[in-house]
Amino acid sequence: MKIGVIGTGNMGRILTEAFIDGGTVLPEDLMITNRTLAKALPLQEVYSGLNVGVDAKAVAEHSDLIFICVKPHDVYHVISSIQNQLTHDKCVVSITSPISIKQLESIVPCSAARAIPSITNRALAGVSLLSYGDRCNEKWKVNLKALFASISAPVEIEENITRVASDIVSCGPAFYSYLTQRFITAAVNETEIDQETATKLAGEMLIGLGELLRKGYYTLPTLQEKVCVKGGITGEGIKVLESELGDVFEQVFKATHAKFADDxxxxxxxxxF
Structure with a gap:
């Protein structure tokens, strides 16, 4: 199977790197391109044998499975430019949430799917979100699930939860990175710990927390119960969080959904559609 990636911005690059590092895609079976071609060439220096197409048409011609990794308002134009290369047996995959799978399927003559990745996929971890068009060939459903299983835990979702699922999986790492950075900054400002030490401690804490959850030792509520001993220091900190956070996360989801509606x-x- 030949795979193409059109657009090597943040997510296009991450998918390219993860697919190869995940071991299921050989560099020579992958072709990438970018509107500014110079931004795609550095990947070829890292992965010997990786093909760089001169444009989107070249990638679509070469590939069986084609990932469109451009901004939402550019997807329509990219697909329009490669229509002649999209034979019935191919599959086009969008990675952007504002374009529904029905909208995507309405403009391609082949199988269509949507795959929303996460930056965590670069570490061959986290979740990827999959949705399939009504005409998507069963072969492509199997192939896509296997491909994303090599870099993540793929989860098939319905259209109505696309935005909130993306908030958790794709936006979540940025949200929690921001919260962690604020946590570190507060520690540095309020105590004698230095930035480097606080950052290292917080990073290792997050990795350990992830492992506890991944291995199923605790759920989020039971973990809090284990650490938050009655009358202890952690409990005092939790009281502050309960008091100060209020409905901040509800407001986060309202904001992302409002922007999504505009998109x-x-x-x-x-x-x-």
Whole structure:
């Protein structure tokens, strides 16, 4: 199977690196391109044998499975430019949430799917979100699930939870990175610990927390119970969090969904759905 990646920005690059490092895709079976071609060439220096196409048409011609990794408002134009290369047996995959799988399927003559990755996939970890078009060949469903299983835990989702699932899986690492950075900064400001030590401790704590959850030793509630001993120091900290956080996370989801609604309105101008 030949795989193509059109767009080597943050997520296009991460997918390229993860697919190869995951061991299921050989560099020579992968072709990438970017509107500014110079941004794709550095990957070829890292992975010997990786192909760089001169444009999107070259990638689509060469590939059986084609990932469109560009901004939402550019997806329609990219797909329009490669229509002649999209034979019935191929599959086009969008990685952006504002474009529904029905909208994508309405403009391609082949199988269509959506795969929303996470930056955690670069470490061959985390979750990827999969959705398939009504005409998507069963072969491609199997192939996509296997491909993403090599770099993540793939989860098939319905259209109605696309945004919130993306908030948790794809935006979540940025949200929690921000919270952790604030946690570190507060420690440095309020105590004698230095930035480097606080950052190392916080990073290793997060890795350990992830392992506890991954291995199933605790759930989030039972973990809190184990650490938060009645009358102890952790409990005092939890009281502050309960008091100060309020509905901050509810507001986060309201904000992301409001922006998503704006994006959906823009996409309706390009698609028939």
């Amino acid at each position: 959906l309105d823009l996409m309706k101008k390009q698609y028939t």
